[in-house]
Amino acid sequence: MRDAIPQGTYKVQALDRAFAVLDLLGESETPLGLAQVAASLQLHKSTAHRFLMVLERHRMVERTANGKFRLGLRLFDFGNRAIEQYDLRDRAQPHLRRLVTETEETAHLALLEAARVIYIDKIEPTRAVRMITRIGASNPVHCTSVGKAILAFLPQERAAEVLRRIRYERPTHRTISTPEALRAELEKTRRRGYAVDDEELEEGLRCIAVPVLDAQRLPVAAVSVSGPSFRVTAQKLPAIANHLLQCVRGISVDMGYVPSGRGARAAVSA
Amino acid sequence: MRDAIPQGTYKVQALDRAFAVLDLLGESETPLGLAQVAASLQLHKSTAHRFLMVLERHRMVERTANGKFRLGLRLFDFGNRAIEQYDLRDRAQPHLRRLVTETEETAHLALLEAARVIYIDKIEPTRAVRMITRIGASNPVHCTSVGKAILAFLPQERAAEVLRRIRYERPTHRTISTPEALRAELEKTRRRGYAVDDEELEEGLRCIAVPVLDAQRLPVAAVSVSGPSFRVTAQKLPAIANHLLQCVRGISVDMGYVPSGRGARAAVSA
DNA sequence: TCTAGCTTCTCATATCATGAGACGCTGGTC
């Protein structure tokens, strides 16, 4: 059922089990009872029970009125601490909001982790069709505009390392599926200064993204604009890209990067 | 150094230790090395090492370029899953944004957990003085407007349970410090339909909040407006309260609560 | 080159988590 103990030589059974419990609760739409948890994870009742009690003590898990378990809010605290160090989100938000007003489409802010991008913020235009993305969720780099935007401007070695880890899932028939194709696409991205995802993650969804560069000109994140293909047409891309570039320049300045002129702009000229 | 094993009969040493590690990394401003972690937690080097490796495998922890450890982005994923079930945040956001435009002050969305409130969203006016609150952070109920707003409209027994857990810290000299005073304040809150924090959490900061009620008319969260006392004056409170009430009514409707008329409004009439 | 301070690794030991199973509760069925 669950994928077994991930490879890697260090093991602490109790921890692996505890995280399996959290995973399970995280996947589940609804809170689960002790018996369900124990069964899904093939743990003995009493073992599962002990874990859940300890997790509850740490507020990693909480009980609903009817005694079922779900993820606890402590995790929310931890999660926000985890990205706090970047403190990108707070600073980026006003710029993202302006971007959304300008483009009337959904904006995302994403970070790279391993070979996936994690969405750390999302702003939707007031009367948009609700997008299904969830803050905190992740997608493979190779089928997202944010992923390609970051990857394209990463230094050689770091990019290579990420490339090596990509497994090339294909959510749609347009998804890039070979390292060569991806490399070409990244080259293209570098040339024009922005990355495009043309229904490569989801049918009917087109996205465009640019990286947010730090003081060392390294991409720390990316901002994207996403919308239905019929609205985000090929002709509109350059205009949107301009808004995006202005947006990330604003973010960079707010983060204290690049005193003036160069920098974020470099994404285009580089 | 660290507060010892929390009381509670169920124990899994490995878990307590792992969470202590996460706690430590969460508290720390900067990433920590293995030796620092081991020393702070009084763990043996090799034990700390093993834990960190396992935590890293689960992406609960990640290593910076120089080999130090900090919280991993997996936690961010978990954290967002934890509040997803409420799915309040997404739906509330547009309303909060409108609220911020109307009032030109910072808006917060908070949940109650145990005897504390947890901020799950924050929107700041474009040119505001940056507030120090962090999404995911928490404060005691008795010194926040959101806390009082939720508490005031909770059913008798649940409120009593929360009251029992309050420890009455006093961050400022205006902070409510006795159960009696709090009870009186809650009564007042119920009568006027909104809660006020008059520099009870922080000198110079005034907040006003109203609860978000669900279909059963139970408060599931609260929305607040906060700003410097000189701007958020006593005279302005009723006007702000009106915006707040409109805001939560909007949220309730969006959540599918209360088809029309009654409901959120009840906060005032109740 | 040497040293200091850090991380990584190994392995024998006993501590600690484990799980069989008993008990008790609740809610549904006849």
Place this chain on the structure above:
DNA sequence: GACCAGCGTCTCATGATATGAGAAGCTAGA
């Protein structure tokens, strides 16, 4: 109203599992 089934809680003897002393590798700075 009595029975049953399913679930959560709790105890305790057992041995599998995490533990930590210490050795070995690193790296950077003098």
